[in-house]
Amino acid sequence: MKAIRLIQPGQPLEMQEIPIPTIGPRDLLVRVKAAGICHSDAHYRAGTSQVDPLPLTLGHEVAGIVEEIGAGVTSFKRGDRVCLHYMVSCGHCLYCNQGNEQFCVSGKMIGKYTDGGYAEYISIPERSAFLLPDEISFEHGAIMMCSSATSLHALHKARLQPGESVAVFGVGGLGVSAIQLALACGAQQVFAVDIRDRKLELARSLHATPINASLSDPVKEIMRLTQNRGVDVALELVGQPLTMRQAVRSVGIMGRAALVGISADSFSVTPYHELINKEAQIIGISDHLAQELPRLLEWGRQGKLDLSGVVTKTVPLEAGVINAVLNQLEGFGDDVRVVINP
Numbered sequence: 001m002k003a004i005r006l007i008q009p010g011q012p013l014e015m016q017e018i019p020i021p022t023i024g025p026r027d028l029l030v031r032v033k034a035a036g037i038c039h040s041d042a043h044y045r046a047g048t049s050q051v052d053p054l055p056l057t058l059g060h061e062v063a064g065i066v067e068e069i070g071a072g073v074t075s076f077k078r079g080d081r082v083c084l085h086y087m088v089s090c091g092h093c094l095y096c097n098q099g100n101e102q103f104c105v106s107g108k109m110i111g112k113y114t115d116g117g118y119a120e121y122i123s124i125p126e127r128s129a130f131l132l133p134d135e136i137s138f139e140h141g142a143i144m145m146c147s148s149a150t151s152l153h154a155l156h157k158a159r160l161q162p163g164e165s166v167a168v169f170g171v172g173g174l175g176v177s178a179i180q181l182a183l184a185c186g187a188q189q190v191f192a193v194d195i196r197d198r199k200l201e202l203a204r205s206l207h208a209t210p211i212n213a214s215l216s217d218p219v220k221e222i223m224r225l226t227q228n229r230g231v232d233v234a235l236e237l238v239g240q241p242l243t244m245r246q247a248v249r250s251v252g253i254m255g256r257a258a259l260v261g262i263s264a265d266s267f268s269v270t271p272y273h274e275l276i277n278k279e280a281q282i283i284g285i286s287d288h289l290a291q292e293l294p295r296l297l298e299w300g301r302q303g304k305l306d307l308s309g310v311v312t313k314t315v316p317l318e319a320g321v322i323n324a325v326l327n328q329l330e331g332f333g334d335d336v337r338v339v340i341n342p
């Protein structure tokens, strides 16, 4: 089969002819119908985030059709539409037992530690596959498995309650889902902070209140719009010290600031005014959980989560075009969401 693989970090991905994967008794062979090209893949190709072993087929946002099932598979049959949870966990270590399988001691992310979805077929354990409702396209199903799932995990960890208010910092791939999922969770008002007009317009069309951070201090604006109360939940999806600080400052009494964007840089917090006096919390967010995916797929089925504004393009399974998309992602951040149709 054809697979687009990372041979060496810092070099373009290459097409290789490799055998169709063999499957174990509890595995599925899935014919890939859609594989999202994620910003993380650009980091893997560049070598800023490590991939092992090499060569490896990238692609962790995958949806397709069950082509073959292992002898012990009970929940799927040939022809089922499925999407794949990217974290393949052991199911019995300390963290898996707690339901925190993103920290599984032997967890392996597909497209990073095992061959991923930039290929015609992928092998996956049965327990990592989820039925994809007919109402959701393969393209949307694929990207739901990364950015949408992580946004939902962030809202869960921030313990968003119906009637509460939310501020979303960054209207990229994660933000578009975060706005819709916050409303689906019953948020009474969602503020969307960004600096680009196109993204703010998209946020407005999704029923968020847009705030342009290049025109005014978004924290002051949030305070003004909430009669100085601040929001209950702030999600930081950008990964910049400035926006992390803004997210913390924008929460009110008992507020929760959830940090999703990745940065190795420090940011400052004024303990008394920003945390202690409000009993506010800062929460770190890492990946998402298999148990969160059914709810996500149900909201996708109902149209409460609509990713039409996110998937901008589809491309064939060809190294040249995929490398070009990764170049674009490196240049413009998360502006484009491209999905491969093998």
Ligand SMILES: [Zn+2]
Pocket: 038, 039, 040, 060, 061, 146, 147
């Ligand atoms: Zn991703």
Ligand SMILES: [Zn+2]
Pocket: 089, 090, 091, 092, 093, 094, 095, 096, 097, 101, 103, 104, 105, 106, 107
């Ligand atoms: Zn485990």
